[in-house]
Amino acid sequence: MPQLPNVWPILPEVLLTAFALLMVMLDLLLRRKETLAFLTVVGASVVLYAVLRSSGEAFGGMVVADGYALFFKLVFLLSLILSVLISVRYLSIERAHYGEYYGLMLFATVGMMFMASAQDLIVLYLGLELMALSTYVLAGFLRHSVRSGEAAMKYFLLGAFASAFLLLGMALTYGLSGSTDIRAIASSIAEQGLAGNSLLSLAVLLYAVAFGFKIAAVPFHMWAPDVYEGAPTPVTAFMSVGPKAAGFAALGRVFLVAFPALGLQWGWLLAALAVLSMVVGNVLAIAQDNIKRMLAYSSIAHAGYALLGVIAGGQEGIASTMNYLLIYGFMNIGAFTVVLLLRAGQQMGEDISEYQGLAKTRPLLAALMLVFMFSLTGIPPTAGFMGKLYVFMAALKAGYTWLVVVAVLMSVVSAYFYLRVVMYMYMRPAELLHQVASSAGTGLTLALSAAFVLLAGVLPSGLISLARWAAAGFGL
Numbered sequence: 485m486p487q488l489p490n491v492w493p494i495l496p497e498v499l500l501t502a503f504a505l506l507m508v509m510l511d512l513l514l515r516r517k518e519t520l521a522f523l524t525v526v527g528a529s530v531v532l533y534a535v536l537r538s539s540g541e542a543f544g545g546m547v548v549a550d551g552y553a554l555f556f557k558l559v560f561l562l563s564l565i566l567s568v569l570i571s572v573r574y575l576s577i578e579r580a581h582y583g584e585y586y587g588l589m590l591f592a593t594v595g596m597m598f599m600a601s602a603q604d605l606i607v608l609y610l611g612l613e614l615m616a617l618s619t620y621v622l623a624g625f626l627r628h629s630v631r632s633g634e635a636a637m638k639y640f641l642l643g644a645f646a647s648a649f650l651l652l653g654m655a656l657t658y659g660l661s662g663s664t665d666i667r668a669i670a671s672s673i674a675e676q677g678l679a680g681n682s683l684l685s686l687a688v689l690l691y692a693v694a695f696g697f698k699i700a701a702v703p704f705h706m707w708a709p710d711v712y713e714g715a716p717t718p719v720t721a722f723m724s725v726g727p728k729a730a731g732f733a734a735l736g737r738v739f740l741v742a743f744p745a746l747g748l749q750w751g752w753l754l755a756a757l758a759v760l761s762m763v764v765g766n767v768l769a770i771a772q773d774n775i776k777r778m779l780a781y782s783s784i785a786h787a788g789y790a791l792l793g794v795i796a797g798g799q800e801g802i803a804s805t806m807n808y809l810l811i812y813g814f815m816n817i818g819a820f821t822v823v824l825l826l827r828a829g830q831q832m833g834e835d836i837s838e839y840q841g842l843a844k845t846r847p848l849l850a851a852l853m854l855v856f857m858f859s860l861t862g863i864p865p866t867a868g869f870m871g872k873l874y875v876f877m878a879a880l881k882a883g884y885t886w887l888v889v890v891a892v893l894m895s896v897v898s899a900y901f902y903l904r905v906v907m908y909m910y911m912r913p914a915e916l917l918h919q920v921a922s923s924a925g926t927g928l929t930l931a932l933s934a935a936f937v938l939l940a941g942v943l944p945s946g947l948i949s950l951a952r953w954a955a956a957g958f959g960l
Contacts, residue, residue: 493542493549496535496557497597503527504590511583521572521925524586525565528593532561545665546604551957552802555950556600556733559810560726564593566817566932567722569925574718574824580626588625589722592618596730600737605654605664608734612650612698615730616643619723623715635714642707646697653690656683657742669742679745688743688750692757695738698731699787700780702760712780713834717827720776721820724783725813732809736794736802747797754795755887761788762894769901773836775823778901779816782860785898786812789891792875796882803955804874807948811871811940815859818933822853825920825930839905841914849920850909852934859937861902862895867940867947874948 491498506527507520514520535557538549568589575581591614598611620643624636658664660683661672678684696704712720739750765785772778790812793805826833826849843850859868872895876888940947 490540490542493538493540494547494601495538496531496549497594497601499534500527500531500590500594500597503531504587504594507587507590508584511587514583517575517581517583518572520583520586521568524568524590527590528561528565528568532558532565535561541603543607545667546607547598547601548603549601551954552733552737552806553597553601554957555806555810555954556729557597559729559813560593560596560600562810563722563725563729563813563817564589566814566821566929567718567726569929570721570817570821570824571716571718572925573923574716574827577827578626578629578716580628580716582625585622585625588618588622592622592722593726596726596733599730600733602734602737603666605657605666605738608738609647609650609654612730612734613647615727616647619719619727622719623711623723625716625719629714631714632716633714635711638707639711642697646694646704649690649697650694653687653694656687656690660684660687666737666742670744673743673745684746685749688739688746689753691735691738692750692753695731695735696757699728699735699790700761700784701757701787701791702764702784705761705764705784708784709777709780712783713774713776717776717820717824720779721817721824724779724816724820725809728783728787729809729813732790732794732805736805739794740797740802751795751797754791755884758788758791758795758887759890761785761791762891766894766897766901769898772901774834775836775839775905776820776834778836779819779823782898782902783816785894786816786860788894789872789875792879792884792887792891795884795887796878798878798882799952799955801878801882803948803951804878806954807951808871808875810947810951811859811867811937814933814936814940815856815866815868818930818937819853819856819860821926821929821933822849822856825849825922825926836905836908837915839908840912842909844914846920852930853909854906855934855937857902857906859941861899863899865938865941867937867944870941870944870948874944 535554541548595611595615599608602608602611620636620640623639624633626632660678661669663669700708762785765781769778769781790805790808793801823833859866862868862872879888
């Protein structure tokens with residue numbers, strides 16, 4: 485009798501797919517879409533528990549549930565839960581509360597999880613496409629909005645272009661090594677002495693382009709400002725965390741496992757991307773009056789900071805990047821939740837002038853935004869400071885002192901546009917009575933995000949220990 489394959493390593497993905505299909509079917513039966521949101525959060529919580537119980541390999545080693553994958557799945561599911569919690573009220577205001585929204589968010593998360601677990605390039609590509617196709621639709625989910633449709637079209641066209649680069653890189657890698665297994669590729673490169681092969685160097689360059697698009701690193705960032713501005717705000721919050729973390733998960737596994745022999749080449753390549761991302765992201769953010777565009781350029785800069793850990797390599801380097809991405813998820817979703825709350829009536833909550841005097845009309849909301857802005861800047865005692873500290877320390881230990889100097893200087897530059905928002909809230913007179921579209925979901929999201937940002941800033945040891953454990957399971 486043939487034995488059934490071991491499904492425990494992929495149990496989270498199986499459960500999440502089942503919940504996604506259930507959401508699509510229930511959409512036909514339930515009139516109250518809030519129920520779908522509640523079931524989505526419950527389903528994601530069940531899957532989160534399943535993630536902590538899953539381990540091992542499946543499908544002949546093509547998929548692995550190691551510590552590295554489990555940590556990133558934690559990031560994906562937390563961003564999914566928080567994004568769903570802030571979606572209900574916003575979609576009702578925009579009159580776009582359709583049930584397939586939650587199914588698409590679940591399918592996108594399934595794709596991210598397969599990207600983090602992939603030990604084979606084919607599985608990685610399948611996960612990437614499932615994630616990308618779902619987020620393309622989510623970006624254009626506001627059917628009546630020209631801006632949302634434009635964002636989806638730009639995202640789709642540039643995303644397809646990036647996928648072509650990835651496929652070409654995979655084809656070159658397979659042609660040279662004879663395998664799509666990430667570990668077998670590394671062995672083949674060592675056995676055949678391919679480290680100096682120009683075609684393999686070209687393949688590494690193509691991977692950097694493809695992953696650079698997914699993490700919105702300069703010069704592959706051109707889609708991010710328009711898509712972040714045009715997409716529904718909960719989708720923007722979701723996209724700024726989940727897909728970015730998935731891109732880093734794939735980048736880390738491919739470069740550190742498949743191409744360690746070419747570390748010098750891709751190290752300098754990623755260093756150039758990091759510098760460009762930090763400089764361009766922070767400098768262009770200064771000129772933005774739209775908060776969502778400002779946070780888009782901020783996201784580009786943060787991709788540069790997170791790259792420092794990958795460049796440093798080793799267990800400490802990748803752990804610092806993983807820690808940074810989890811922290812970034814909470815502080816960024818928290819900031820977008822404040823933006824979303826100010827979307828009420830004729831008030832869009834996107835222009836910086838709408839934040840004038842917020843501390844006088846909505847003191848609690850202003851205080852929470854201040855916490856998130858301080859954390860994004862990297863001001864102690866917030867989690868953002870500790871995240872940057874560990875990444876900078878890892879890069880220093882690896883000998884990249886000049887990179888850390890650039891990163892510190894750019895962090896100083898970033899203080900201008902983050903603290904500009906604080907100045908508008910606390911030092912400008914209120915020109916309008918700020919309306920707030922609050923709900924239980926948005927309140928819970930703000931509470932969880934603020935608590936995490938403050939606690940992880942004061943007590944960071946537990947979080948970095950978890951990241952180090954996950955990186956140790958990565959086998960570095």
